[in-house]
Amino acid sequence: MLYGFCVLVLFQLIGEVASNLLHLPLPGPVLGMLLLAAWCVWHRGVDPRLAQVAQGLLGYMGLLFVPAGVGLMLLGPVLRDQGLAMLPVxxxxxxxxxxxxxxxxxxxxxxxxxxxRNRVLVRRKGKADEH
Amino acid sequence: MNIDAAFASLKAAPLLWLLVTGLAYLLAEKLFRKSGHNPLLHPVLVAIALIIVVLSVARIPYPDYFSGARLLHLLLGPATVALAVPLYDNLQRVRSLLVPLSVSLFVGGVTGIVSALLLGKLFGLSWPVQVSFAPKSVTTPIAMALADKLGGLAPLTANLVIITGILGAIIVVPLMRWLKVTGEIEQGLALGVAAHGVGTARGFQLSTTTGAFSGLAMGLNGVLTSVVLPVILAFWPH
Incomplete structure (x- = not known):
């Protein structure tokens, strides 16, 4: 558990630092995700300890949006002025x-x-010509 | 023992809001299951609504709530990184259909961004609200991170993304019937590009192939949007 979690946090930190140092518009965690995916491609597989933690976290992903989502209560004026126009958009x-x-x-x-289909036809035709 | 004093000390305990968030989510999940997974009762939206009601009734300011629930919010970063695992699994499918997939994904992903910006301007949304709309088709953690970094309103984005996913899950079948698109791959791709995780859940209800391609499209569109959106916004007149 802890090993997989540390790998995730490590990649997030690498992502944050790289994003800041290189002035990339990519958010740190997203860059971390890309780097970890590249790492998995490089190693041709996912460490089972990492897969286990990833699955656990992703299963509760929805819960993790809630604290930020509740911040909608601060956006009362924006919603009052533009809420109706948001719907058709x-x-x-x-x-x-x-x-x-x-x-x-x-x-x-x-x-x-x-x-x-054309490729198959061409191949068949080629074979037919040989005979 | 004064009840008011007990209540005050409870309100001051930061863990209280972690507990309230967890309980609200459990309740919302239960409602979602009981309703037979009705997309209109998406647990994230129901939990957010429940907590907003509780905070308003108890007159708790949002920063007080957030300082308690911050622990959950902090986990969003590692959870976003964890999306690499399903992304890697899905990448194995790309190889056989590399060209059709990448072209459709690019066209669809850019359409999602540009249509939101154009329509936002047409309907008179302010620039920060337009930026909050632009990443609405990609999975919530990526969309929130992008909105936050590019000058949007992350809490608005979080809610827009989920509502987009819910609407996408509802309209996919009638829309595809109307467009006469019957293929599982096409439907899965459309769900994943336009309606991210909520759409993918709907895709798996339609068929395994639809769900798998939806999951792939959602992952790749998250990558595409996070690379392309900053570029589009840099050149977008506003």
């Missing part, structure tokens, strides 16, 4: 993002499958 942006992602992927997958 949220809904429209969500629908557009979902639709664009799904349609792009559909087009890309069709292209990908066509390519694969």
């Amino acid at each position: 949220l809904v429209l942006s969500l629908v557009i993002t979902m639709a664009v992602t799904a349609l792009t992927m559909k087009a890309m997958l069709n292209r990908h499958r066509r390519k694969l």
Whole structure:
């Protein structure tokens, strides 16, 4: 438990320090996440002690947002003035993002499958020509 | 023994608010389970609402609450780093579909940011609120960290992200039917890019493939947005 937790905190600290020293716009914990993912790729696997702690923490991720989320109570004036305008922005942006992602992927997958099929056809044709 | 004095000393104990947060979350989770995982009763939103009610009734200022609940907030950093583990697991899937996935992810992720900024401007939201909206499609810890670093309002972002996820989970099936998108991979990707973890949970209800691709898309969009958003904001006229 403690080993995995120390690894996570260590990567977060490396991320924070690197983000500050190099003036990166990336938040420290996010940079730490990227570095840890790169570390796992490098080592071709996740240490089971780390995996166990990660799973435990991620299972309660929702709880960890709550203290900051309650800070919404300080935003009364912003919500009063702009709350109504926020609703259409949220809904429209969500629908557009979902639709664009799904349609792009559909087009890309069709292209990908066509390519694969052509490759198979070319290979078959090549074999047929050999005979 | 004076009841007021006992109450005052309890209010002064910082651990009280840690306990209240934990209990509110447990109660919210129970409600969520009892409702058959109704996305409208997302435990994070219900817990936040419950605590805001308690604090308002008891007239506790937010900083007093936060100093008690800070221990949980501090764990958000290591938990964000821990997202590397599912990200690594999902990366194994990328290889076979590298080009289609990266193109769709890039187009979808940038659409999420740009549409939020454009619509925000159109509907007259202030700049800090627009910045709080821009990362709303990525997982909460990343979105909050980005909003905080780039001049947004992190508490607003936290709530926007979760509401976005809830709406995404609700509309995905009718929207995909309307667009005539039937593939599990496409649906999973759309859920993950637009609606992060809440969308991924919905994806796993639809099918394992949908959920797996949603999880992958959520992780990669978190990475993409944290790299691209600062660049977009640096050049965005405001």
